[in-house]
Amino acid sequence: MQDVQSQPDSRGIDIQKVGVKNVHLPLQIATKEGGWQSVLGNASLSVELPMQFKGTHMSRFIEVLLSWSQKPISNVSITSILRETCEALSAEKAHTSIRFKYFAAKRAPVSAKESILDYNCEFIGAVDGPRHTFIMGVEVPVTSCCPCSKEISSFGAHNQRTMIRARVRFSSAGFLWLEDLIALLEAQSSCEIYPLLKREDEKYVTEAAYANPKFVEDILRDVVIALRAEPRVRWFEVECESHESIHNHSAFACHVEEKRTV
Numbered sequence: 001m002q003d004v005q006s007q008p009d010s011r012g013i014d015i016q017k018v019g020v021k022n023v024h025l026p027l028q029i030a031t032k033e034g035g036w037q038s039v040l041g042n043a044s045l046s047v048e049l050p051m052q053f054k055g056t057h058m059s060r061f062i063e064v065l066l067s068w069s070q071k072p073i074s075n076v077s078i079t080s081i082l083r084e085t086c087e088a089l090s091a092e093k094a095h096t097s098i099r100f101k102y103f104a105a106k107r108a109p110v111s112a113k114e115s116i117l118d119y120n121c122e123f124i125g126a127v128d129g130p131r132h133t134f135i136m137g138v139e140v141p142v143t144s145c146c147p148c149s150k151e152i153s154s155f156g157a158h159n160q161r162t163m164i165r166a167r168v169r170f171s172s173a174g175f176l177w178l179e180d181l182i183a184l185l186e187a188q189s190s191c192e193i194y195p196l197l198k199r200e201d202e203k204y205v206t207e208a209a210y211a212n213p214k215f216v217e218d219i220l221r222d223v224v225i226a227l228r229a230e231p232r233v234r235w236f237e238v239e240c241e242s243h244e245s246i247h248n249h250s251a252f253a254c255h256v257e258e259k260r261t262v
Contacts, residue, residue: 011051012051013051014048014049014050014051015048015049016048017046017047017048017095018046018047018048018049018056019044019045019046019047019056019058019061019095020043020044020045020046020058020061020062020065021043021044021046022042022044023043023044023045023061023062023065024040024041024042024043025040025041025043025065025066025069026038026039026040026041026069026070027039027040027041027043027068027069027073027098027100028069028070028071028072028073029072029073029074029100029102029121029178030072030073030074030077031177031178031179032177032178032179032180036072037102037103039100039101039102040100040101041098041099041100042098042099042100043065043096043097043098043099044095044096044097044098045061045064045065045081045085045094045095045096046061046094046095046096047085047086047089047091047093047094047095048091048092048093048094049091056089057088057089060085060088060089061085061089063088064081064084064085064088065081067084068081073098073123074175075123075125075134075136075170075175078096078098078123078125078134079125079127079132079134081096081125082094082095082096082125082126082127082132083127086127092128092129093126093127093128093129094126094127095124095125095126096123096124096125096126097122097123097124098122098123098124099120099121099122100121100122101118101119101120101121102118102119102121102138102178103116103117103118103119104116104117104119104178104179104182106192106194106195106196108194108196108197108198108201109194109201109204109205109208110198110200110201110203110204111197111198111200111201113196113197113198113201114196115194115195115196116195117141117193117194117195119138119139119140119178119182120138120139121136121137121138121139121178122135122136122137122138122167123135123136123137124136124137124167133169134169134170135167135168135169136167136168136170136176136178136181137165137166137167137168138165138166138178138181138182138185139163139164139165140163140164140165140166140182140185140186141161141162141163141164141193142161142162142163142164142185142186142188142189142190142191142192142193142219143159143160143161143162143189143190143191143192143193143205143209144159144160144161144162144189144190144209144213144214144215144216144219144242145157145158145159145190145191145209145210145212145213145214146158146159146160146213146215147213147214147215147218148215149213149246150210150213157210157213158245158246159190159209159245160242160243160244160245161193161242161243162189162216162219162240162241162242162243163240163241163243164185164188164189164219164223164238164239164240165238165239165240165241166181166185166223166227166236166237166238166239167236167237167238168181168227168233168235168236168237169233169234169235169236170232170233170234171231171232171233171234171259173231173232174231174232175232176230176232176233184223184226184227184230185223185226187226188219188222188223188226189214189219190208190209190212190213190214190219191205191208191209192205216240216241216242216251216252216253217253219240219253220238220239220240220253220254220255223238223240224236224238224255224257227257228257228259233259234258234259235257235258235259236256237254237255237256238254238255238256239252239253239254240252240253240254
């Protein structure tokens with residue numbers, strides 16, 4: 001059959017990214033404990049298309065993604081997926097983004113009741129010839145207690161749910177697991193969030209947040225300090241967004257930094 005995509009094109013335009021997006025498929029995410037977690041992934045996968053080709057072969061993207069749907073995926077796997085994509089499509093450059101919900105066990109602070117909290121995560125990768133990059137991202141929900149509200153009120157203070165969104169690139173010091181990044185971010189809040197709380201736990205988290213009030217700027221700066229101190233991170237992008245409980249808008253702060261030494 002005639003291969004229309006491989007026909008020549010005369011318009012002289014290289015397309016930087018062409019491929020598929022919003023591909024929903026089951027994936028296995030490698031865990032810190034040495035196993036894997038089954039998740040529902042939302043993937044995009046693309047390549048650069050040279051100007052001399054009319055189109056790419058969309059089915060080959062799906063074939064590559066499906067071949068990895070039952071294999072544990074980590075930073076190394078992302079590079080392998082991209083190399084396979086380049087080979088399948090005779091491309092020099094490829095890019096992927098895989099978003100998924102990752103579940104981690106949480107233990108209530110007093111009753112020790114166990115539950116599971118979900119985190120929005122993403123793996124982003126790119127290859128350009130022999131070079132490759134990988135970015136790991138996570139969104140962590142936490143509690144923040146307003147310092148101003150506490151200071152000016154005779155009693156009480158308003159809290160809000162704050163989302164800490166972080167993307168990191170790794171250094172030569174090693175790999176940072178999702179579990180490690182999640183714990184690092186949660187530690188910078190007024191208090192962690194737990195899906196399951198008994199009365200004694202609710203008392204604890206209420207008092208813990210009140211004793212540790214933080215503006216969105218405070219949380220962001222504490223995250224920056226923590227990531228600067230983490231030797232496995234060489235670049236990071238952080239955004240903190242507080243969903244205000246006394247306003248119909250959010251407050252946010254963001255920061256991007258490349259470490260001077262790796």
